[in-house]
Amino acid sequence: MTNFNWLLDGSIVGLYLLATMVAGLMVRKYVGKVEHFLVAGREMDVYLGIASLAATEFGIVTCMYTAQNGYEKGFAGATPGILMAAAMLVVGLTGFVIKPLRDSGVMTIPELFEKKFGPRIRWAAGVVIVLGGLLNMGVFLRTGGQFLVLVAGLDVRYLEIMMTALLLGVAVYTILGGMLSVLVTDFLQFVVMSVGLILVTILILMNVGWENMVNTVEARYGAGGFNPFINPTMGWQYVVFNLMLNTAAVLTWQTIIARVLAAKDTNTGRKVYTRTSFFFVCRFLIPGIWGIAALASLGPVTNTLEAMPHYLSTAVPAGLMGILVAAMLAADMSTDSSYMLTWCSVIYNDILAPFRKRPWSERKGLFWNRTIIALIGIFLLLYGLWYPLKGDLWTYLGVTGTIYLASISMLLIACCYWNRANSWGAAASIFISAVIPITYLVMEQLPSTAETARTIGPYYSGIATYLLSGAAMVVGSLLKPQSGVGSRKELA
Amino acid sequence: MPRHWFWWTLTAACVVWYSTITVYVAIKGAADIKNMLARLSATKAREDAEENTDAV
Numbered sequence: 001m002t003n004f005n006w007l008l009d010g011s012i013v014g015l016y017l018l019a020t021m022v023a024g025l026m027v028r029k030y031v032g033k034v035e036h037f038l039v040a041g042r043e044m045d046v047y048l049g050i051a052s053l054a055a056t057e058f059g060i061v062t063c064m065y066t067a068q069n070g071y072e073k074g075f076a077g078a079t080p081g082i083l084m085a086a087a088m089l090v091v092g093l094t095g096f097v098i099k100p101l102r103d104s105g106v107m108t109i110p111e112l113f114e115k116k117f118g119p120r121i122r123w124a125a126g127v128v129i130v131l132g133g134l135l136n137m138g139v140f141l142r143t144g145g146q147f148l149v150l151v152a153g154l155d156v157r158y159l160e161i162m163m164t165a166l167l168l169g170v171a172v173y174t175i176l177g178g179m180l181s182v183l184v185t186d187f188l189q190f191v192v193m194s195v196g197l198i199l200v201t202i203l204i205l206m207n208v209g210w211e212n213m214v215n216t217v218e219a220r221y222g223a224g225g226f227n228p229f230i231n232p233t234m235g236w237q238y239v240v241f242n243l244m245l246n247t248a249a250v251l252t253w254q255t256i257i258a259r260v261l262a263a264k265d266t267n268t269g270r271k272v273y274t275r276t277s278f279f280f281v282c283r284f285l286i287p288g289i290w291g292i293a294a295l296a297s298l299g300p301v302t303n304t305l306e307a308m309p310h311y312l313s314t315a316v317p318a319g320l321m322g323i324l325v326a327a328m329l330a331a332d333m334s335t336d337s338s339y340m341l342t343w344c345s346v347i348y349n350d351i352l353a354p355f356r357k358r359p360w361s362e363r364k365g366l367f368w369n370r371t372i373i374a375l376i377g378i379f380l381l382l383y384g385l386w387y388p389l390k391g392d393l394w395t396y397l398g399v400t401g402t403i404y405l406a407s408i409s410m411l412l413i414a415c416c417y418w419n420r421a422n423s424w425g426a427a428a429s430i431f432i433s434a435v436i437p438i439t440y441l442v443m444e445q446l447p448s449t450a451e452t453a454r455t456i457g458p459y460y461s462g463i464a465t466y467l468l469s470g471a472a473m474v475v476g477s478l479l480k481p482q483s484g485v486g487s488r489k490e491l492a
Numbered sequence: 493m494p495r496h497w498f499w500w501t502l503t504a505a506c507v508v509w510y511s512t513i514t515v516y517v518a519i520k521g522a523a524d525i526k527n528m529l530a531r532l533s534a535t536k537a538r539e540d541a542e543e544n545t546d547a548v
Contacts, residue, residue: 030532043528047520075499194514282506
């Protein structure tokens with residue numbers, strides 16, 4: 001049973017979808033060049049940047065894993081959000097890495113690497129960025145479909161159809177309007193998503209009550225439900241891994257960095273970071289509260305990922321349910337469109353770079369960008385259908401994200417601030433950073449090694465990846481004969 | 493002050509900050525879109541004019 005009313009709530013959702021498609025398609029006439037398509041002609045201002053960054057970084061998948069964190073870990077589950085907000089604030093205030101990156105005028109991070117490490121490293125960096133990013137994004141669709149099916153009370157058999165329809169809608173306006181469509185629809189989606197999130201949170205706080213939620217967490221997890229350091233499923237290794245992961249994400253996650261690169265100048269990019277930072281606390285805590293409310297209302301369940309949507313399907317009344325579903329659709333569509341576009345930008349700009357001996361015409365460039373987005377969409381559909389998710393979702397995202405976050409963050413810091421850094425160190429860092437998480441993921445899937453993977457755990461393997469990747473950069477760079485350094489080109 | 497004041501304060505701050513920022517960004521962001529599209533139109537018109545001049 002669900003409170004979703006097809007006439008009332010369905011109309012709200014239909015109206016939202018119509019408005020988004022119209023807004024997304026209307027701006028396609030402004031796209032005349034690849035630069036318009038990939039970075040909106042670098043005309044983005046602060047508030048549009050805040051709306052776009054917030055909408056992009058909050059999808060249904062975010063809502064699901066942060067609610068799962070709340071359900072499984074209590075309030076302590078919001079720790080990654082606090083760490084990310086702190087990292088974002090510090091980076092925004094100091095301009096660490098993002099200032100030299102934006103000042104260089106590049107469209108992607110690997111493009112900057114070419115200036116310091118050469119074209120091969122640019123290409124390799126592009127490959128790991130796309131590999132990590134697409135594996136990460138591979139679970140978005142299924143999780144989004146799962147939420148919508150549960151909340152709207154649809155038959156699970158419709159999950160694949162829901163996933164396909166969701167992706168098709170997003171792909172149409174992203175393919176036609178690129179970053180311009182993404183920015184305009186993100187703005188609309190930010191407003192719809194925020195209204196839904198705030199209203200549902202207030203409703204939950206009023207209905208379930210703060211005391212009830214605190215008592216539930218205390219009874220279930222004790223002091224560990226409020227303090228990550230003494231939570232048996234978290235501990236110092238969870239906090240350290242998440243600190244490294246979130247700092248690296250703030251510096252190099254392509255969808256976040258895309259806002260800095262699309263900003264009209266460096267100061268605008270820094271302001272977007274500073275003023276959006278607290279949103280990352282909300283991003284973890286608000287759905288975390290929903291997860292805790294599900295724990296207080298439903299008690300123990302077998303599938304913790306589905307606890308929150310199950311709870312919302314009966315706790316949210318008709319009318320508000322339409323706003324909730326529209327909000328979640330908005331959250332998901334803005335995330336999917338931005339992610340498809342940013343991975344496309346790396347494939348076009350960096351991986352295909354060696355094939356463009358002579359510059360392509362703007363027309364040909366736009367054609368290839370649009371084709372790449374369509375191919376990413378097809379990959380997402382296929383991957384989302386067959387990959388069986390094991391363990392908690394946030395950890396899966398952390399491990400797949402680490403494939404590129406560890407090395408690319410080391411490369412970027414070294415590129416901006418260490419003169420001695422060179423291609424040997426960069427290659428070693430990329431290799432180490434890709435091998436450890438991929439080995440861990442494979443070990444987790446194979447029955448013969450699953451137990452070993454469980455013993456090591458994702459946090460220790462994650463910490464090792466960041467440390468060894470940094471060490472590889474230093475050792476590799478120092479091993480290369482000094483003559484190579486002389487030919488290094490200075491950054492812009 | 494309620495029990496677990498840290499989480500209570502953080503939750504209250506989230507609700508208040510997020511509500512305020514949504515209204516503020518909704519107003520200012522709409523102006524940003526308008527200005528961005530105006531700048532892009534102006535750039536396109538200038539480039540078209542330059543192309544026509546070159547062609548002549």
